[in-house]
Amino acid sequence: xxxxxxxxxxxxxxxxxxxxxxxxxxxxxxxxxxxxxxxxxxxxxxxxxxxxxxxxxxxxxxxxxxxxxxxxxxxxxxxxxxxxxxxxxxxxxxxxxxxxxxxxxxxxxxxxxxxxxxxxxxxxxxxxxxxxxxxxxxxxxxxxxxxxxxxxxxxxxxxxxxxxxxxxxxxxxxxxxxxxxxxxxxxxxxxxxxxxxxxxxxxxxxxxxxxxxxxxxxxxxxxxxxxxxxxxxxxxx
Amino acid sequence: xxxxxxxxxxxxxxxxxxxxxxxxxxxxxxxxxxxxxxxxxxxxxxxxxxxxxxxxxxxxxxxxxxxxxxxxxxxxxxxxxxxxxxxxxxxxxxxxxxxxxxxxxxx
Numbered sequence: 001x002x003x004x005x006x007x008x009x010x011x012x013x014x015x016x017x018x019x020x021x022x023x024x025x026x027x028x029x030x031x032x033x034x035x036x037x038x039x040x041x042x043x044x045x046x047x048x049x050x051x052x053x054x055x056x057x058x059x060x061x062x063x064x065x066x067x068x069x070x071x072x073x074x075x076x077x078x079x080x081x082x083x084x085x086x087x088x089x090x091x092x093x094x095x096x097x098x099x100x101x102x103x104x105x106x107x108x109x110x111x112x113x114x115x116x117x118x119x120x121x122x123x124x125x126x127x128x129x130x131x132x133x134x135x136x137x138x139x140x141x142x143x144x145x146x147x148x149x150x151x152x153x154x155x156x157x158x159x160x161x162x163x164x165x166x167x168x169x170x171x172x173x174x175x176x177x178x179x180x181x182x183x184x185x186x187x188x189x190x191x192x193x194x195x196x197x198x199x200x201x202x203x204x205x206x207x208x209x210x211x212x213x214x215x216x217x218x219x220x221x222x223x224x225x226x227x228x229x230x231x232x233x234x235x236x237x
Numbered sequence: 238x239x240x241x242x243x244x245x246x247x248x249x250x251x252x253x254x255x256x257x258x259x260x261x262x263x264x265x266x267x268x269x270x271x272x273x274x275x276x277x278x279x280x281x282x283x284x285x286x287x288x289x290x291x292x293x294x295x296x297x298x299x300x301x302x303x304x305x306x307x308x309x310x311x312x313x314x315x316x317x318x319x320x321x322x323x324x325x326x327x328x329x330x331x332x333x334x335x336x337x338x339x340x341x342x343x344x
Contacts, residue, residue: 069268071268072266073266073267073268098268098271098272100271100272103291103294103295106290106291106294106295107288107291126271128288128291129267129268129271130266130267130268130269157286
Protein backbone atom coordinates (compact mmCIF):
# COMPACT_ATOMS: atom_id res chain seq x y z
CA UNK A 1 0.00 0.00 0.00
CA UNK A 2 1.22 3.46 -0.88
CA UNK A 3 0.12 6.47 1.15
CA UNK A 4 -0.91 9.38 -1.03
CA UNK A 5 -2.54 12.79 -1.04
CA UNK A 6 -3.73 13.60 -4.53
CA UNK A 7 -4.85 17.20 -4.20
CA UNK A 8 -2.56 19.89 -2.78
CA UNK A 9 -1.70 23.43 -3.85
CA UNK A 10 1.53 25.41 -4.14
CA UNK A 11 2.28 29.11 -3.71
CA UNK A 12 1.22 29.60 -7.34
CA UNK A 13 -2.44 29.14 -6.38
CA UNK A 14 -3.83 32.55 -5.41
CA UNK A 15 -5.68 31.20 -2.38
CA UNK A 16 -2.72 29.16 -1.11
CA UNK A 17 -0.32 30.40 1.54
CA UNK A 18 2.98 31.83 0.28
CA UNK A 19 4.77 29.35 2.54
CA UNK A 20 3.70 26.53 0.18
CA UNK A 21 7.20 26.22 -1.25
CA UNK A 22 8.74 22.92 -2.38
CA UNK A 23 11.26 22.07 0.36
CA UNK A 24 8.97 23.08 3.21
CA UNK A 25 6.11 21.06 1.73
CA UNK A 26 8.31 18.04 1.01
CA UNK A 27 9.53 18.00 4.64
CA UNK A 28 5.94 17.88 5.89
CA UNK A 29 4.92 15.11 3.51
CA UNK A 30 8.03 13.15 4.45
CA UNK A 31 7.25 13.60 8.14
CA UNK A 32 3.72 12.24 7.62
CA UNK A 33 4.94 9.30 5.55
CA UNK A 34 3.14 10.48 2.43
CA UNK A 35 5.12 9.34 -0.58
CA UNK A 36 2.85 10.15 -3.53
CA UNK A 37 1.47 13.67 -3.95
CA UNK A 38 -0.88 15.24 -6.48
CA UNK A 39 0.14 18.84 -7.11
CA UNK A 40 -2.97 20.65 -8.35
CA UNK A 41 -2.75 24.41 -8.72
CA UNK A 42 -5.68 26.46 -9.94
CA UNK A 43 -5.73 26.60 -13.74
CA UNK A 44 -1.95 26.32 -14.04
CA UNK A 45 0.96 23.86 -13.99
CA UNK A 46 3.69 26.48 -13.68
CA UNK A 47 5.34 25.11 -10.53
CA UNK A 48 5.20 21.37 -11.38
CA UNK A 49 8.71 20.94 -12.74
CA UNK A 50 10.40 22.45 -9.68
CA UNK A 51 8.22 20.46 -7.29
CA UNK A 52 8.90 17.19 -9.11
CA UNK A 53 12.64 17.81 -8.79
CA UNK A 54 12.64 18.88 -5.13
CA UNK A 55 10.18 16.21 -3.99
CA UNK A 56 12.29 13.47 -5.57
CA UNK A 57 15.15 14.46 -3.24
CA UNK A 58 12.85 13.51 -0.35
CA UNK A 59 11.81 10.28 -2.04
CA UNK A 60 8.37 11.65 -2.83
CA UNK A 61 6.82 11.10 -6.23
CA UNK A 62 4.42 13.64 -7.64
CA UNK A 63 1.32 12.82 -9.65
CA UNK A 64 1.17 15.83 -11.95
CA UNK A 65 -1.97 17.70 -12.87
CA UNK A 66 -4.13 20.75 -12.43
CA UNK A 67 -7.36 21.94 -10.81
CA UNK A 68 -9.52 23.54 -13.47
CA UNK A 69 -12.58 25.72 -12.94
CA UNK A 70 -15.31 25.10 -15.51
CA UNK A 71 -17.74 27.76 -16.72
CA UNK A 72 -20.28 26.34 -14.24
CA UNK A 73 -17.73 27.21 -11.51
CA UNK A 74 -17.16 23.53 -10.82
CA UNK A 75 -13.66 22.45 -9.79
CA UNK A 76 -12.27 19.48 -11.69
CA UNK A 77 -8.95 17.75 -11.10
CA UNK A 78 -7.02 16.68 -14.17
CA UNK A 79 -4.33 14.01 -13.72
CA UNK A 80 -1.77 13.41 -16.46
CA UNK A 81 1.04 10.98 -17.20
CA UNK A 82 3.86 13.53 -16.94
CA UNK A 83 4.79 17.08 -16.05
CA UNK A 84 5.35 17.81 -19.75
CA UNK A 85 1.88 16.64 -20.77
CA UNK A 86 0.36 18.60 -17.88
CA UNK A 87 2.17 21.73 -19.03
CA UNK A 88 0.93 21.32 -22.60
CA UNK A 89 -2.60 20.93 -21.27
CA UNK A 90 -2.08 23.95 -19.03
CA UNK A 91 -1.21 26.12 -22.04
CA UNK A 92 -4.64 25.41 -23.51
CA UNK A 93 -6.36 26.16 -20.20
CA UNK A 94 -4.50 29.48 -20.06
CA UNK A 95 -6.06 30.49 -23.38
CA UNK A 96 -9.51 29.76 -21.92
CA UNK A 97 -9.03 32.07 -18.93
CA UNK A 98 -10.31 35.65 -19.09
CA UNK A 99 -7.66 38.24 -19.88
CA UNK A 100 -7.97 39.91 -16.48
CA UNK A 101 -4.95 40.94 -14.43
CA UNK A 102 -4.72 39.35 -10.99
CA UNK A 103 -5.04 41.72 -8.06
CA UNK A 104 -2.84 40.02 -5.42
CA UNK A 105 -4.17 42.14 -2.56
CA UNK A 106 -7.68 40.82 -3.18
CA UNK A 107 -7.20 37.32 -4.58
CA UNK A 108 -3.74 36.43 -3.30
CA UNK A 109 -0.23 36.15 -4.71
CA UNK A 110 0.50 33.76 -7.59
CA UNK A 111 4.16 32.94 -7.14
CA UNK A 112 6.63 30.93 -9.17
CA UNK A 113 9.34 29.36 -7.03
CA UNK A 114 12.73 27.71 -7.59
CA UNK A 115 14.38 24.65 -6.05
CA UNK A 116 15.76 26.77 -3.19
CA UNK A 117 12.29 27.96 -2.17
CA UNK A 118 12.98 31.44 -3.55
CA UNK A 119 10.26 33.25 -5.45
CA UNK A 120 11.24 33.87 -9.04
CA UNK A 121 8.21 35.65 -10.44
CA UNK A 122 4.49 36.19 -10.41
CA UNK A 123 1.71 34.98 -12.70
CA UNK A 124 -0.09 38.14 -13.84
CA UNK A 125 -3.26 36.67 -15.27
CA UNK A 126 -6.07 35.92 -12.85
CA UNK A 127 -6.12 32.21 -11.94
CA UNK A 128 -9.03 32.46 -9.47
CA UNK A 129 -11.53 32.56 -12.29
CA UNK A 130 -13.53 30.21 -14.46
CA UNK A 131 -12.36 29.07 -17.83
CA UNK A 132 -14.96 29.38 -20.59
CA UNK A 133 -15.13 25.56 -20.85
CA UNK A 134 -18.29 23.60 -20.08
CA UNK A 135 -17.85 20.36 -18.14
CA UNK A 136 -18.28 18.19 -21.22
CA UNK A 137 -15.77 20.28 -23.18
CA UNK A 138 -13.34 20.03 -20.30
CA UNK A 139 -13.82 16.27 -20.16
CA UNK A 140 -13.06 15.93 -23.88
CA UNK A 141 -9.99 18.12 -23.53
CA UNK A 142 -8.64 16.09 -20.60
CA UNK A 143 -9.25 12.88 -22.53
CA UNK A 144 -7.47 14.29 -25.59
CA UNK A 145 -4.40 14.39 -23.33
CA UNK A 146 -5.12 10.86 -22.00
CA UNK A 147 -5.81 12.33 -18.58
CA UNK A 148 -8.17 11.49 -15.74
CA UNK A 149 -11.20 13.65 -14.92
CA UNK A 150 -11.97 13.78 -11.20
CA UNK A 151 -14.58 16.01 -9.55
CA UNK A 152 -12.94 17.92 -6.67
CA UNK A 153 -14.48 18.22 -3.17
CA UNK A 154 -17.96 17.53 -4.57
CA UNK A 155 -19.99 18.75 -1.58
CA UNK A 156 -18.01 21.89 -0.82
CA UNK A 157 -17.95 25.35 -2.47
CA UNK A 158 -17.04 24.92 -6.15
CA UNK A 159 -17.85 21.20 -5.90
CA UNK A 160 -20.16 19.72 -8.52
CA UNK A 161 -22.88 18.83 -5.99
CA UNK A 162 -22.88 22.29 -4.47
CA UNK A 163 -22.85 24.05 -7.86
CA UNK A 164 -25.24 21.89 -9.88
CA UNK A 165 -27.23 20.13 -7.16
CA UNK A 166 -26.38 16.64 -8.45
CA UNK A 167 -23.65 14.88 -10.39
CA UNK A 168 -24.67 14.74 -14.04
CA UNK A 169 -24.46 11.38 -15.87
CA UNK A 170 -22.42 13.05 -18.55
CA UNK A 171 -19.51 13.51 -18.78
CA UNK A 172 -18.56 10.06 -17.44
CA UNK A 173 -16.03 11.12 -14.81
CA UNK A 174 -13.22 8.81 -13.66
CA UNK A 175 -13.53 9.36 -9.90
CA UNK A 176 -14.62 11.92 -7.38
CA UNK A 177 -13.15 13.52 -4.31
CA UNK A 178 -15.33 14.03 -1.26
CA UNK A 179 -14.88 15.50 2.18
CA UNK A 180 -17.56 13.47 3.96
CA UNK A 181 -19.26 10.18 3.29
CA UNK A 182 -20.70 9.80 -0.15
CA UNK A 183 -22.22 6.91 -2.07
CA UNK A 184 -20.82 6.32 -5.50
CA UNK A 185 -20.11 3.47 -7.87
CA UNK A 186 -16.86 5.22 -8.74
CA UNK A 187 -13.72 5.50 -6.64
CA UNK A 188 -13.95 8.19 -3.96
CA UNK A 189 -10.74 10.00 -3.08
CA UNK A 190 -10.07 11.81 0.17
CA UNK A 191 -7.47 14.54 -0.07
CA UNK A 192 -6.17 17.35 2.10
CA UNK A 193 -6.64 20.06 -0.59
CA UNK A 194 -3.87 21.69 1.45
CA UNK A 195 -3.52 25.43 0.95
CA UNK A 196 -1.17 25.85 3.94
CA UNK A 197 1.60 23.78 5.52
CA UNK A 198 -0.42 22.82 8.60
CA UNK A 199 -3.05 21.18 6.36
CA UNK A 200 -0.52 18.67 5.02
CA UNK A 201 -1.19 15.25 6.52
CA UNK A 202 -4.79 16.01 7.47
CA UNK A 203 -6.21 13.62 4.87
CA UNK A 204 -4.65 10.76 2.96
CA UNK A 205 -5.59 7.57 1.14
CA UNK A 206 -3.83 4.26 0.72
CA UNK A 207 -3.44 2.95 -2.79
CA UNK A 208 -3.14 -0.77 -3.42
CA UNK A 209 -0.55 -0.70 -6.18
CA UNK A 210 3.18 -1.40 -6.36
CA UNK A 211 4.50 1.56 -8.31
CA UNK A 212 3.83 5.26 -8.11
CA UNK A 213 3.07 5.75 -11.78
CA UNK A 214 0.18 7.39 -13.59
CA UNK A 215 -0.75 4.04 -15.16
CA UNK A 216 -1.05 2.34 -11.79
CA UNK A 217 -2.99 5.26 -10.36
CA UNK A 218 -5.40 4.96 -13.27
CA UNK A 219 -5.68 1.24 -12.61
CA UNK A 220 -6.31 1.89 -8.91
CA UNK A 221 -9.22 4.19 -9.78
CA UNK A 222 -10.68 1.68 -12.23
CA UNK A 223 -10.35 -1.29 -9.87
CA UNK A 224 -11.26 0.70 -6.77
CA UNK A 225 -7.97 0.07 -5.05
CA UNK A 226 -8.03 3.38 -3.20
CA UNK A 227 -8.77 3.10 0.53
CA UNK A 228 -9.62 5.75 3.07
CA UNK A 229 -9.14 5.54 6.85
CA UNK A 230 -12.84 4.74 7.14
CA UNK A 231 -12.38 1.71 4.87
CA UNK A 232 -9.49 0.56 7.06
CA UNK A 233 -11.35 0.86 10.35
CA UNK A 234 -14.28 -1.00 8.83
CA UNK A 235 -12.11 -3.90 7.68
CA UNK A 236 -10.55 -4.28 11.15
CA UNK A 237 -13.81 -4.08 13.10
CA UNK B 238 -29.25 56.28 -5.47
CA UNK B 239 -27.65 56.56 -2.06
CA UNK B 240 -26.65 53.29 -0.38
CA UNK B 241 -28.87 54.07 2.64
CA UNK B 242 -31.92 54.18 0.36
CA UNK B 243 -31.68 50.41 0.04
CA UNK B 244 -32.74 50.30 3.71
CA UNK B 245 -35.93 52.19 2.80
CA UNK B 246 -36.70 49.43 0.29
CA UNK B 247 -36.76 46.95 3.17
CA UNK B 248 -33.27 45.45 2.85
CA UNK B 249 -31.52 44.84 6.16
CA UNK B 250 -28.12 46.53 6.35
CA UNK B 251 -25.37 44.24 7.69
CA UNK B 252 -22.53 46.70 7.19
CA UNK B 253 -22.21 50.17 5.72
CA UNK B 254 -20.19 51.25 2.71
CA UNK B 255 -19.06 54.15 0.55
CA UNK B 256 -20.35 55.60 -2.71
CA UNK B 257 -23.56 55.79 -4.74
CA UNK B 258 -25.43 53.25 -6.79
CA UNK B 259 -26.13 53.76 -10.49
CA UNK B 260 -26.58 50.18 -11.72
CA UNK B 261 -27.87 46.77 -10.67
CA UNK B 262 -26.66 43.25 -11.46
CA UNK B 263 -27.93 39.80 -10.45
CA UNK B 264 -25.84 36.64 -10.81
CA UNK B 265 -24.35 33.85 -8.69
CA UNK B 266 -21.38 32.92 -10.84
CA UNK B 267 -18.48 35.01 -9.57
CA UNK B 268 -16.50 34.88 -12.80
CA UNK B 269 -19.50 36.16 -14.71
CA UNK B 270 -19.89 39.10 -12.33
CA UNK B 271 -16.17 39.83 -12.50
CA UNK B 272 -16.32 40.16 -16.26
CA UNK B 273 -19.66 41.92 -16.69
CA UNK B 274 -20.70 44.06 -13.72
CA UNK B 275 -20.27 47.83 -14.06
CA UNK B 276 -18.78 50.14 -11.42
CA UNK B 277 -21.20 51.67 -8.89
CA UNK B 278 -23.46 48.64 -8.96
CA UNK B 279 -25.67 46.96 -6.41
CA UNK B 280 -25.18 43.20 -6.83
CA UNK B 281 -27.84 40.66 -5.88
CA UNK B 282 -26.72 37.11 -5.21
CA UNK B 283 -27.04 34.06 -2.95
CA UNK B 284 -23.26 33.65 -2.70
CA UNK B 285 -21.81 34.65 0.66
CA UNK B 286 -18.27 33.30 0.26
CA UNK B 287 -15.50 35.80 1.07
CA UNK B 288 -14.54 35.93 -2.63
CA UNK B 289 -17.63 38.08 -3.31
CA UNK B 290 -15.81 40.98 -1.63
CA UNK B 291 -12.78 40.53 -3.88
CA UNK B 292 -15.06 40.48 -6.92
CA UNK B 293 -16.86 43.61 -5.70
CA UNK B 294 -13.62 45.45 -5.00
CA UNK B 295 -12.24 44.68 -8.45
CA UNK B 296 -15.36 45.64 -10.39
CA UNK B 297 -16.34 48.66 -8.30
CA UNK B 298 -19.53 47.12 -6.94
CA UNK B 299 -20.69 49.31 -4.03
CA UNK B 300 -23.28 47.12 -2.35
CA UNK B 301 -24.18 43.43 -2.16
CA UNK B 302 -27.64 42.14 -1.31
CA UNK B 303 -27.74 38.54 -0.14
CA UNK B 304 -31.12 37.05 -1.06
CA UNK B 305 -33.20 34.08 0.11
CA UNK B 306 -32.34 34.70 3.76
CA UNK B 307 -28.78 33.41 3.39
CA UNK B 308 -26.26 34.48 6.03
CA UNK B 309 -22.89 36.16 5.51
CA UNK B 310 -19.80 34.52 7.00
CA UNK B 311 -18.13 36.64 9.69
CA UNK B 312 -14.97 36.67 7.56
CA UNK B 313 -16.94 38.14 4.64
CA UNK B 314 -18.41 40.89 6.83
CA UNK B 315 -14.99 41.84 8.20
CA UNK B 316 -13.50 42.03 4.73
CA UNK B 317 -16.45 44.09 3.46
CA UNK B 318 -15.95 46.62 6.26
CA UNK B 319 -12.28 46.92 5.35
CA UNK B 320 -13.13 47.49 1.69
CA UNK B 321 -16.10 49.76 2.55
CA UNK B 322 -18.51 47.68 0.51
CA UNK B 323 -22.05 47.74 1.89
CA UNK B 324 -23.74 44.45 2.75
CA UNK B 325 -27.48 43.84 2.95
CA UNK B 326 -29.64 40.78 3.43
CA UNK B 327 -33.22 39.93 2.61
CA UNK B 328 -35.67 37.05 2.82
CA UNK B 329 -36.87 37.88 -0.70
CA UNK B 330 -35.62 35.83 -3.62
CA UNK B 331 -33.34 37.47 -6.15
CA UNK B 332 -36.12 38.17 -8.65
CA UNK B 333 -38.34 39.88 -6.09
CA UNK B 334 -35.44 41.90 -4.68
CA UNK B 335 -34.41 43.03 -8.18
CA UNK B 336 -37.96 44.20 -8.83
CA UNK B 337 -37.89 46.57 -5.90
CA UNK B 338 -34.67 48.18 -7.04
CA UNK B 339 -35.72 48.25 -10.70
CA UNK B 340 -38.82 50.22 -9.73
CA UNK B 341 -36.55 52.93 -8.36
CA UNK B 342 -35.10 53.43 -11.82
CA UNK B 343 -31.83 51.53 -11.32
CA UNK B 344 -30.75 49.63 -14.45
